[in-house]
Amino acid sequence: MIKIKPATLSGKLDLMARHGLSRLVPQHLAAETLLGRPTYRENGTLSSMNKIYPTAQAALDGLLTDGLLIAAGGFGLCGIPERLLDAVRDSGVKDLTFASNNAGIDNEGIGKLLRTRQVAKMISSYVGENKEFERQFLSGELEVEFCPQGTLAERMRAGGAGIPGFYTKTGVGTSVAEGKETKAFDGEEYVLERGILADLALVKAWKADETGNVVFRKTARNFNVPAATCGKVCLVEVEEIVPTGSLDPDCIHLPGVYVQRMIVGVPYDKKIEFRTVSEREAA
């Protein structure tokens, strides 16, 4: 187990200054303790497996160039990699293609990168209410490839699983199948869809251990798993990094083999698109 030393005020201020944090939570102290901590192999020799970075900016260092294809997790605003998207925006890279189920909303998620015109193309199933998106799409500044939601998830999964293409019934007889190869299996028609291999995968998860084994929380898992697997480099932001050995190996949603770099992204201000509640009668 890792012990977190009770931090002094000056230590906390120093930590905040070094990582550009406006607020400090226990997870930052935990991550700081793990950061740069030598990782040892079972035989006691030093391992180079250190995936923990202090900030999103540091985690993205050396990975960003114009024109990248980025797979991003999230459904609506649920489970989006907020810190990593912010850091991509701040880096100023442009002509990006995003494979992402949605495009955020005005000034949230990928919406922030649309506002700064860093996105050239979206591969999405639903783009919802997003004024700036609409303006750029209608003016032809932004290219959009509409892809059925299940086909998009499977294209990511397939890409990450070494499958360059697959046949599906989804979209047969619609504009989605136009220009694509079709084939009959057992008397039914299927359309060939291509797997997606992204330059980068940006993922938001709940917890990770120090080796990058990841668990998600409730419906925030969504596209994060398929997106993670299809990235040549996968960056994960989590709410907490826990000591290796404290996650049940039977309950890992994304094994560490898929994860190259990670950060603690707290504090999160998780946005809700439609807050719906029901009146409960008092017991």
Next chain:
Amino acid sequence: MPWDRNQMAARAAQELRDGFYVNLGIGIPTLVANYVPEGITVTLQSENGMLGIGPFPSDDEVDPDLINAGKQTVSELAHSAYFDSAASFAMIRGGHIDLAVLGGMEISQDGDIANWMIPGKMIKGMGGAMDLVAGVKKIIVVMDHCSKAGDPKFIPECTLPLTGRNVIDMIITDLAVFEREDHNSPFRLVELAPGVTAEEVKQKTTAQYV
């Protein structure tokens, strides 16, 4: 009297069977959950990665990590399960979901459906609709019989871009219910809303049915 939104949803709920796994679309289809017949248990699937959708949460139980496919906050049940989007659509595409209830803009007499885009208007995307109509065992469309302009929506051939070809099994409108045995059979008029005549339905339908 034609059926109202709730009555259409209640009529669709009559198609639920005990043990069914069901996906409900946004709008009137969502209301179907309020009319599950007594004595049967159905499990609702949300394509963003959940089986066993519970009711809207109380104010203090709202969780941003727990939403349905309409991005509304929901709650979980004792038998709920979470999974990723690829697994979610594997169960949809793979035919493991028994029933989906969707809205529609146009349905053709051959069971084609158009419900995702209107040329010239802002396209928002098909979301999971194309996957659902292609993969779920039985597809019910709930829609108004005519458009706001009074034009029939159950027509010989769709004029709008398709969501799926030859995929619809049942149509429930505010006036009537149409059903077909299989995807090679014509739709049959099987039920009328109270006070609605077969003649009125005929007048407001350009599709061929029996």
